[in-house]
Amino acid sequence: MFSRFLGNSHVVTALQSMLAEQRLPQTLLFAGPAGVGKATLARLLAAALNCKPGPAEACGKCTHCRRILAADPSLPYYQKLFEERAGLTLEKRRENPLVVSTHPEFLCFPPDGPLPQISIEQVRRLKNYAQFGPSEGRRRVFLVDQADRIDTAAANSLLKTLEEPPPYLTLVITSENAYDLLPTIRSRCVPFFFGPLSASEMEQFLASRAEIGADDRRRLAAWAQGSPGRALAIDIEVYERRREAMLALLRAGARASDFGDVIRHTEVIGRNKHEKLELQLDVLYGLLQDLLRLEAEPGAGSAGEKRQVINEDIRDQLASLAAKVDFQWLERAVSKVDELDSHARRNIQKQIALEAFAVSLR
Ligand SMILES: [Zn+2]
Structure with missing residues (x-):
């Protein structure tokens, strides 16, 4: 065994x-x-x-x-x-x-x-x-x-x-x-x-799951970051919805969209009792990690090798957001998420906490 x-x-x-x-x-x-x-x-x-x-x-x-x-x-x-x-x-x-x-x-x-x-x-x-x-x-x-x-x-x-x-x-x-x-x-x-497991180990693991289609397999392998348990726990639709919401926070924080877009998402999150803040923060960390990588990528659109990102399927959206922010902004965002994370195990008000996060980045 x-x-x-x-x-x-x-x-x-x-x-x-x-x-x-x-x-x-x-x-x-x-x-x-x-x-x-x-x-x-x-x-x-x-x-x-x-x-x-x-x-x-x-x-x-x-x-x-x-x-x-x-x-x-x-x-x-x-x-x-x-x-x-x-x-x-x-x-x-x-x-x-x-x-x-x-x-x-x-x-x-x-x-x-x-x-x-x-x-x-x-x-x-x-x-x-x-x-x-x-x-x-x-x-x-x-x-x-x-x-x-x-x-x-x-x-x-x-x-x-x-x-x-x-x-x-x-x-x-x-x-x-x-x-x-x-x-x-x-x-x-x-x-x-x-x-974490290597890319080929993850491939091997996901290939052993007949119920997961080839297209989903590719996305899950990237999103799960070398964790089979995480890959199995991801519901693709839920993840995409969560990511959409977290991306809205970051866009508003970078002044790339207006704040109404944030509230539309946070209201839904606030109403959903089962939606733990930790799950949102996990996605947020992933997005920030991707933005950091894209920020460091030499000359967007150049022939140089592309850095791997977790959310490969929305690379273009992330690249355009990365162009609007700098390292200091990203650093601040990561430390704000850390702060939220340290409160996440207490019963804090999700909607207020997430909106305050977006505001603090503006
Ligand atoms: Zn035995």
């Missing part, structure tokens, strides 16, 4: 040789961009450690492998569960802390709630489970997924288990950025750094 994992072969090879030599660390940190397979690899690791023929490989066929690999939070069943839980009261979530498990040896603790966080109740549950050794398989593996979303109290509660994990337990922690974790957590784990 390890050979089917696309990308980050340096991590896969290292883990496999550690498994073969039985010197896998007990506390591991998987750090890298969202959607490149950190949690998937943690599941594969848990499967291998419990696989009947294992432990250097997960056969994918035995009962341990099949059940462990089924604990995939990206599956529609779990997505629906998470959505339902986001609507529960805090008390209800506390009473029944979230844990995803389809096999007693593999437990996954993902962020929970409307502003997803890993709670102290989840960590308490983890510690309770950690008291017991394996019952069906050989080794217990607990995954704390997106641990940068753990609150301080929960993080402190987890420290003890990270310091002295029981001998039968392996703990895997994932985070987009290792430095978003408390230093006390980070320093207790052996880090493995993941990167």
Whole structure:
């Protein structure tokens, strides 16, 4: 099964040789961009450690492998569960802390709630489970997924288990950025750094999805920036609508259009409760990155090699916007998005925040 994992072969090879030599660390940190397979690899690791023929490989066929690999939070069943839980009261979530498990040896603790966080109740549950050794398989593996979303109290509660994990337990922690974790957590784990997939790996991944047409495949490969998970999560129509809105903000900010155009979009965003600000900001970052690249491109229209952009399908629109702004403007825009991003996990008013962003750039 390890050979089917696309990308980050340096991590896969290292883990496999550690498994073969039985010197896998007990506390591991998987750090890298969202959607490149950190949690998937943690599941594969848990499967291998419990696989009947294992432990250097997960056969994918035995009962341990099949059940462990089924604990995939990206599956529609779990997505629906998470959505339902986001609507529960805090008390209800506390009473029944979230844990995803389809096999007693593999437990996954993902962020929970409307502003997803890993709670102290989840960590308490983890510690309770950690008291017991394996019952069906050989080794217990607990995954704390997106641990940068753990609150301080929960993080402190987890420290003890990270310091002295029981001998039968392996703990895997994932985070987009290792430095978003408390230093006390980070320093207790052996880090493995993941990167985005290469263009050919992304091609290979998207080609394996028969349901995606060739034209969409090209667009998704560019938009997903080396992240298969991201590519699968993108709804082309929704992305285009979101991008249209963010482009309107930037155009108004650059005084390339009037402000009425912004309000037309932000009103719609403000009304849509499910439209998280983080998703808008993600698109905004992508657009700004493209504008920076186009800004740096020598003499527009010259014969020089074109720089790759994420939003290749609207390159002309971006190039004409890039011609209206300078580096200072782009720098300011990026720092304003950073500012918005740092507030995004709180419940801020999306419409007001986005309009204020556009105004601040004028
Ligand atoms: Zn197996």
